[in-house]
Every structure is written in structure tokens, then in C-alpha cells.
Amino acid sequence: MLNHVVNRFIDRQRWLEPVADVLQKLIGGFYKALGGPGHSLKTFLHGTWLGHPLHPVLTDIPIGAWTIAILFDLSYVIERSHGWVSAADVTIFIGLLAALGAAVTGYTDWNETIDRERRVGISHGLLNTLVVVLYLVSFILRVTGGSRGLAILLAYAGYLVLVTAAFLGGELVFSIGTGVNHHAWQEVPTKFxxxxxxxxxxxxxxxxxxxxxxxxxxxxxxxxxxxxxxxxxxxxxxxxxxxxxxxxxxxxxxxxxxxxxxxxxxxxxxxxxxxxxxxxxxxxxxxxxxxxxxxxxx
Ligand code: FES
Missing domain, CATH: 2.102.10.10 (Rieske [2Fe-2S] iron-sulphur domain)
Structure with a gap:
């Protein structure tokens, strides 16, 4: 089974632990240094006001935007029409904006994790960080008149990494139970x-x-x-x-x-x-x- 292979691979990546240690110190230290406002900001980013984690809400936007951008880029490659160029650039930019929000909320949620949940979570986070870098470089090439071919290739590579990272996001929720309501399966007495x-x-x-x-x-x-x-x-x-x-x-x-x-x-x-x-x-x-x-x- 694919998830078994992926999990065994992640468990063998010992270097993830020190990276996770440093990142959790930085993220936790940042919110702590801000004091009360930091706690309020953190609570906001978790999605407490929404009654639902905020991170998965935001992740849908870049996935959707960049999926459409793939089609726009492909249409440009086939038709060479400038309209497809603008459409792809705008959707990639929208995806980048939402991805920044997804990254901030995701790393904030991840900061509370331990053990395997932490390892899978940091793998998910690092892959998505790579995705943002690939799309950012692609976007810069697009708006500065760089190679359009290279920009498209980077976006396609980013999308492949994005799908891999999304798989790990699903693994976190559906296999490990990160972010799920821990009452969902608990018996609740309805009679005294x-x-x-x-x-x-x-x-x-x-x-x-x-x-x-x-x-x-x-x-x-x-x-x-x-x-x-x-x-x-x-x-x-x-x-x-x-x-x-x-x-x-x-x-x-x-x-x-x-x-x-x-x-x-x-x-x-x-x-x-x-x-x-x-x-x-x-x-x-x-x-x-x-x-x-x-x-x-x-
Ligand atoms: S705050 Fe995480 S288990 Fe209660």
C-alpha cells in the first residue's frame, strides 16, 4: 500500500527531527514573544473563530488556482494566444497569495504536534514550502519577461510536488487524526x-x-x-x-x-x-x- 511505503520512508528520514525541533522553537518562540496578542493571533490562525481548522479551508484555493493555471499554460502552448498568458499569470498569483495563508496556518497547527504526526506534518510542510518557491520563481519569470517555457516547467514541477504534499496532508487527517474532533466517536449520554x-x-x-x-x-x-x-x-x-x-x-x-x-x-x-x-x-x-x-x- 502506498501510504505504508510513504510512512516508512518518512520514518527513516532522521534529519527531519532536528529540523522540526528548530522550526517548533522558532514558531513557538515567535508567538510567545508577542505575549497576549500573539496568543490571540495564534488562536485566530488555528481557526477557533470558525469552529473548524482554518488551514484546510485555505489549501483549497492554491490547489484550485494552480490546477486551472495548468490548463491555461497548456492552452498557451497549443494556441500561442496572449490571453492564456495573462490568465495563467493571474491564477498563479492568486494561488501564491492563498498559499502564504495556508503556510502560516499550517505551520501554526503543526507546531502543536509530536512524534509521527510531527514527522509527517513537517514533511507535508517542507514539500509545500518547496511548492511555493517553485511557483514564486515561475511567477517572477512570467512577470519579468523571462523564459515562458521555463516558467511553465517550474509550475508543472510545483504541481507534482503539490499533489505529493496533498497526499501527506490527507495522511495526517485520515490516518493520524490530526485536527479532527476528538469527540466525534464518543458516546454522549442523552438520558440522565x-x-x-x-x-x-x-x-x-x-x-x-x-x-x-x-x-x-x-x-x-x-x-x-x-x-x-x-x-x-x-x-x-x-x-x-x-x-x-x-x-x-x-x-x-x-x-x-x-x-x-x-x-x-x-x-x-x-x-x-x-x-x-x-x-x-x-x-x-x-x-x-x-x-x-x-x-x-x-
Ligand atoms: S489543547 Fe491539545 S489536547 Fe487539549
Whole structure:
């Protein structure tokens, strides 16, 4: 199987690890140096405002633009009409602009990865960086009156690398599960289900309970008992081991922030809110069921 061969090849590329170390230090250091605004910028680039990772939205644009550019270039080669030249140049430029956005969002998402996900991710990122360089040189040749033949060849070479990189992007999502909602397959109680003894829930702390097989994060403030999913939607981190700051819980793995009562995501890298549960107390037992107004899509 092709993906098996590709993954084994990537796993043998030991040089990727030090490159990834340096890049993650640079990217993480950049956002950290910017302080609060850096965190807001990072959250924006992850796509938290969109409720969906921003990177895959942007990647469609260069793929589409450069696919059309191939046809325009081919038409020029066949017909030698100047109209095809302008059309190809404009679509390549549009693709370049979108590719820059895709690169920034992609490297920002990748910065939170580890192990195999990190290796495949950096391979995907480096190949796409090469794609941008090839298309940029092609574009410069086009607008400066350089060799049109070489510009077309570079664009075609870039497209081949682009397809390879896109394959790895699919591998990241479909095989490794990068960026997917970690609640998607979790059982969510829709009828009131016992989760914890009332006496086990102390005021102002985070406690993990279990409803059926589903881990639930519980928090008591005064007479109110709040419950949201315990498993972080970003990559499955345990929220009960996170830090509580007022009504916000911060995931211990990559610092996503959620409202502990509504489940709403307040800071990335997570883009999807936690499941919100209604709570009630029956015979000394806390019970939960999925809330009608949960912000979680599943
Ligand atoms: S698992 Fe990544 S922020 Fe929670």
C-alpha cells in the first residue's frame, strides 16, 4: 500500500527531527514573544473563530488556482494566444497569495504536534514550502519577461510536488487524526446518567467523573454543578488535569481554553467546543445528560 511505503520512508528520514525541533522553537518562540496578542493571533490562525481548522479551508484555493493555471499554460502552448498568458499569470498569483495563508496556518497547527504526526506534518510542510518557491520563481519569470517555457516547467514541477504534499496532508487527517474532533466517536449520554457521588464533588475544583463509558468534567460553584466533556476536542487531552482560571479551564496538553460551564472554546489550538451537559442530583448522585444547547456539533 502506498501510504505504508510513504510512512516508512518518512520514518527513516532522521534529519527531519532536528529540523522540526528548530522550526517548533522558532514558531513557538515567535508567538510567545508577542505575549497576549500573539496568543490571540495564534488562536485566530488555528481557526477557533470558525469552529473548524482554518488551514484546510485555505489549501483549497492554491490547489484550485494552480490546477486551472495548468490548463491555461497548456492552452498557451497549443494556441500561442496572449490571453492564456495573462490568465495563467493571474491564477498563479492568486494561488501564491492563498498559499502564504495556508503556510502560516499550517505551520501554526503543526507546531502543536509530536512524534509521527510531527514527522509527517513537517514533511507535508517542507514539500509545500518547496511548492511555493517553485511557483514564486515561475511567477517572477512570467512577470519579468523571462523564459515562458521555463516558467511553465517550474509550475508543472510545483504541481507534482503539490499533489505529493496533498497526499501527506490527507495522511495526517485520515490516518493520524490530526485536527479532527476528538469527540466525534464518543458516546454522549442523552438520558440522565449517573456520573459521580454528590459528596465527591468539592467546591471550585475540577473533577473527572464517568457517565457510562464517557469521561465528564465536573465543576461546582455555589449551588451550580457544571459538566462538560473531559476529553479535549483538540487532541484528547484530559481537562480535569488542566488549570482553572475563574470559569475557564486550560487543557494541560496544548493550552486550549474552554468555558467550564458552557463548553465553549475560548482559545486555540482547539477549534471545536466541548459537549455541554445538563446536571441534576438524585439520591446523592450527580447525573448528566447532553444539553440541548451544547455547542458541540456531535
Ligand atoms: S489536547 Fe491539545 S489543547 Fe487539549
Amino acid at each position: 446518567t449517573k456520573v459521580l457521588l454528590e459528596g465527591q464533588l468539592a467546591e471550585g475544583v475540577l473533577i473527572k467523573g464517568v457517565a457510562g463509558d464517557t469521561p465528564i468534567l465536573l465543576h461546582k460553584k455555589g449551588d451550580t454543578v457544571c459538566a462538560i466533556s473531559e476529553t479535549c476536542s483538540h487532541a484528547g487531552g484530559p481537562l480535569s488535569e488542566g488549570e482553572l482560571d475563574g470559569s475557564i479551564v486550560q487543557c494541560p496538553w496544548h493550552a486550549s481554553r474552554f468555558d467550564v460551564c458552557t463548553g465553549q472554546v475560548k482559545g486555540g489550538p482547539a477549534t471545536i467546543s466541548q459537549v455541554r451537559y445538563e446536571t441534576r442530583i438524585q439520591n446523592g448522585q450527580i447525573e448528566v445528560r447532553r444539553s440541548e444547547d451544547t455547542l458541540q456539533p456531535n
